[in-house]
Amino acid sequence: GTARLSRAEPRAGDGRSEEEEEEEVKEEGCYQLYPGHIPTSPLQKALLAAGSAAMALYDPYRHDMVAVLGETTGCLALPNLRDKMKHHPEGYRILQERPRIRLSTLDMARLRGLPDGTLGREYVRFLEDNKVSPDTRMPPKFVDDEELAYVIQRYREVHDLMHTLLGMPTNMLGEVVVKWFEAVQTGLPMCVLGAVFGPVRLSARKLQVLATELVPWAVRSGRNASCILNVYYEQRWEQPVESLREEIGIFPPP
Amino acid sequence: VYQVFESVAKKYDVMNDSMTLGIHRVWKDILVHKMNPSPGTLLLDVAGGTGDIAFRFINYVRSVRERQLQRKLRHHQNLSWQEIAESYQEDKSKSLGDSQVVVCDINKEMLKVGKQKAQYLGYSEGLSWVLGNAEELPFDDDKFDVYTIAFGIRNVTRIDLALQEAYRVLKPGGRFLCLEFSQVSNSLLSRLYDLYSFQVIPVLGEVIAGDWKSYQYLVESIRRFPPQEEFKAMIEDAGFFKVDYQNLNSGIVAIHSGFKL
Numbered sequence: 001g002t003a004r005l006s007r008a009e010p011r012a013g014d015g016r017s018e019e020e021e022e023e024e025v026k027e028e029g030c031y032q033l034y035p036g037h038i039p040t041s042p043l044q045k046a047l048l049a050a051g052s053a054a055m056a057l058y059d060p061y062r063h064d065m066v067a068v069l070g071e072t073t074g075c076l077a078l079p080n081l082r083d084k085m086k087h088h089p090e091g092y093r094i095l096q097e098r099p100r101i102r103l104s105t106l107d108m109a110r111l112r113g114l115p116d117g118t119l120g121r122e123y124v125r126f127l128e129d130n131k132v133s134p135d136t137r138m139p140p141k142f143v144d145d146e147e148l149a150y151v152i153q154r155y156r157e158v159h160d161l162m163h164t165l166l167g168m169p170t171n172m173l174g175e176v177v178v179k180w181f182e183a184v185q186t187g188l189p190m191c192v193l194g195a196v197f198g199p200v201r202l203s204a205r206k207l208q209v210l211a212t213e214l215v216p217w218a219v220r221s222g223r224n225a226s227c228i229l230n231v232y233y234e235q236r237w238e239q240p241v242e243s244l245r246e247e248i249g250i251f252p253p254p
Numbered sequence: 255v256y257q258v259f260e261s262v263a264k265k266y267d268v269m270n271d272s273m274t275l276g277i278h279r280v281w282k283d284i285l286v287h288k289m290n291p292s293p294g295t296l297l298l299d300v301a302g303g304t305g306d307i308a309f310r311f312i313n314y315v316r317s318v319r320e321r322q323l324q325r326k327l328r329h330h331q332n333l334s335w336q337e338i339a340e341s342y343q344e345d346k347s348k349s350l351g352d353s354q355v356v357v358c359d360i361n362k363e364m365l366k367v368g369k370q371k372a373q374y375l376g377y378s379e380g381l382s383w384v385l386g387n388a389e390e391l392p393f394d395d396d397k398f399d400v401y402t403i404a405f406g407i408r409n410v411t412r413i414d415l416a417l418q419e420a421y422r423v424l425k426p427g428g429r430f431l432c433l434e435f436s437q438v439s440n441s442l443l444s445r446l447y448d449l450y451s452f453q454v455i456p457v458l459g460e461v462i463a464g465d466w467k468s469y470q471y472l473v474e475s476i477r478r479f480p481p482q483e484e485f486k487a488m489i490e491d492a493g494f495f496k497v498d499y500q501n502l503n504s505g506i507v508a509i510h511s512g513f514k515l
Contacts, residue, residue, distance in 0.1 A: 038466055038467075041453065043453050044453050044456070044457055047453065047454060047457040048457050048460060048461070051457055051458070051460070051461035052460075052461055054461075055461050055462070062464070064464050065461065068460065068461075141466070
């Protein structure tokens, strides 16, 4: 038989959570909590965190590494986010209903038909202008809690909506700004690292704009805004972007 | 297994270097040295994918050939200029001395990477690339002088069939050589090796190749492979004589050898 190291899998920092939905099986291999889940030991997570961070810096096109970094370092931030969602009526509903943002679930034609300035119209415009699709988000693999796996999935799928609400394109500069906003909002170490190290590859001129205008605005907005995961975007396509910004607390982009 | 190697093909060499910290190169060098091929040898390298063994074989045979030519020159020091120049022409066309290596692999992607490497490294003559299954080789009986399979036989579903095929395609007097991961006897080393295999290797797979699962499979397939003595018995069952094995790095890797008589 295979010689596996047995280890007591620590529940990701949520001693307070009463909802232990899953049976805690201590054998690796029988431990898949959701499709795509790969159970990992603490040592493996540490190695993954270090490796993915290094690889993401070395090759910024390795989006999968950014995703892995987020999963392996999110053990404090994710339960935090989940609790914020649980204690908010809209967030709670999202956790119950588990909506997914995917091309198959979105009615693109309808959204395109909405008036200019509405969330739906601007979101589709953003996707088309930047030639991105919500389907390219990586599903989580290394999060050892099924609900937290959904939380990080939701965070990833909502990322494009963040771009829309903040009015930022998908170039390096735009991504860094969104990362600053997300870092303040979520506290995910991956966002913090991305926000701090992302600018390394920017030109001096862009760095200046970043430092003087964009980052302060992003940080102020992030602080002022309510939790962005608590917004049921799928039910707000008709809402004008400006009104949604006001409601959440995001300041108008410079 | 096929799908594992499809995704693995492009990053195969990088992963090998990272996983073994470059030591796999030494293992492969030792294999070819043990083979000690002379010019004119016809080698079949099965599961040879990206060409590591094939290239080493060619290098070895070339250097042996060069030494042969130098020796010949020393004996010819009483010849005229013209005669020496003419003998160069003749020898140049046989820099490998008619040695040939056929690289056979079941996976097109691996062969593709191998061909590209050959081009990049400047290997042209003496190499052939054939798509084939180790359990059912597309070659006639009694054809090859040497059969090698390096880190490939553990991926074969019916190892006994592969061994029988190896026996079939070898000439009488031909040699079977297998380089493969094996069992570590030293218990401390074995524990460290297990730790490294299960904790580090899948992580390397995820970070470098974006593929945890394939490398998890790899580590598991190594554990499932029969230990040295058992494998030796299997080779004997296929009809080989003088079967022996040599442990490298305390059994992390072993070279099994047998002859068709």
